[in-house]
Amino acid sequence: MRDLAAGPRRFVELQRVLPGISTEQLRSRLNRMVADGMLTRKRYREVPPRVDYELTERARELMPILGELARWGYEWAWSPPRASESVDLGAIFRLAPGLFTRPATTGTVEFAVDGEDGRDMYTLTASEDSVAVEERSVEGADARVAGPISAWVKAFSPERDRSGLEVTGDLQLAGALLDGLIAVGRRASDRAREAA
Numbered sequence: 001m002r003d004l005a006a007g008p009r010r011f012v013e014l015q016r017v018l019p020g021i022s023t024e025q026l027r028s029r030l031n032r033m034v035a036d037g038m039l040t041r042k043r044y045r046e047v048p049p050r051v052d053y054e055l056t057e058r059a060r061e062l063m064p065i066l067g068e069l070a071r072w073g074y075e076w077a078w079s080p081p082r083a084s085e086s087v088d089l090g091a092i093f094r095l096a097p098g099l100f101t102r103p104a105t106t107g108t109v110e111f112a113v114d115g116e117d118g119r120d121m122y123t124l125t126a127s128e129d130s131v132a133v134e135e136r137s138v139e140g141a142d143a144r145v146a147g148p149i150s151a152w153v154k155a156f157s158p159e160r161d162r163s164g165l166e167v168t169g170d171l172q173l174a175g176a177l178l179d180g181l182i183a184v185g186r187r188a189s190d191r192a193r194e195a196a
Contacts, residue, residue, distance in 0.1 A: 001038070001059055002066055005094045006122075006133045008042070008054040017090065033059075060097070067098030074158075081153060089113050089152050092181060093122035093133055100131040100180050107173040110137055112146035124177050131180070143169030145178065156182055 003009065003017045015026060030053055033039040038059040044050040070092070081087050093111060103126035111122040121137045144167070147155070151164025160182050167174045 001033075001055060001062060002091060002094050004039070004053060004055045004059075005063060005097050006135045008052040011051055011053070014053065017088070019086070063095075063098035064101060065098070067095055067100075070095050070099065078158065080157065087149055087153055089149065089156075090120060090122065090135070092156060093124070094135075096124050096131045096133045096181065100126065102129060103127070103131055103176070103180065105173050105176045107142040107170060108138060108140070109143045109145060109169075109174050109177045110141040112144065113152055114146065114148045126173075126177060131177070141169065143167065143171065143174035145174050 003014060009017075011026070011030070014030070015021070015023065018026065030039065030041070034041050034053075037056055039053050040056055042052045042054070044052070090113075106126050106128060108123060108125045111124065113120045113122070121135065123134045123136065123138045123141060125132045125134070145165055147165040154161040154163075155165055155178070162178065162182075165178075
């Protein structure tokens with residue numbers, strides 16, 4: 001569900017963002033989610049065949065629960081990635097609709113993650129009652145935040161070190177959306193220290 005939060009995806013795109021899952025296992029899960037009313041499947045008359053999967057409204061209502069699961073995971077299971085470990089920062093950006101219930105501000109921020117295979121783009125658009133995510137660059141973003149994977153890992157760590165990220169445009173808006181994403185990594189000890 002997390003990987004469909006940014007909109008419809010083709011089967012092969014889902015395979016790409018879910019490394020390690022077998023073709024048959026992914027197909028089985030998608031079929032089950034369609035049968036359960038969580039996804040829609042749209043077939044196109046093309047060669048080769050193309051099938052898009054998209055979240056239903058029923059599934060979108062679960063996004064805040066996925067956001068809470070992410071917060072729990074950061075609080076209780078976060079650890080720095082090992083040298084051999086692949087980091088999928090897109091998984092955090094894709095959870096944005098579940099992490100923000102009422103954004104503190106409105107506007108559009110483009111996030112760029114520079115990796116070994118090029119640059120991945122994520123755009124968050126905050127409205128009065130939600131945040132939407134797209135996995136692409138958009139024209140006219142109010143702010144941009146960019147950095148290498150290592151800088152993003154530091155930004156999302158419990159220390160929340162943003163020094164390696166380059167922020168341009170509306171700094172207040174970029175900061176608010178970063179705070180919302182990075183708040184995922186707040187540990188109980190952080191909250192207790194702030195309360196004291």
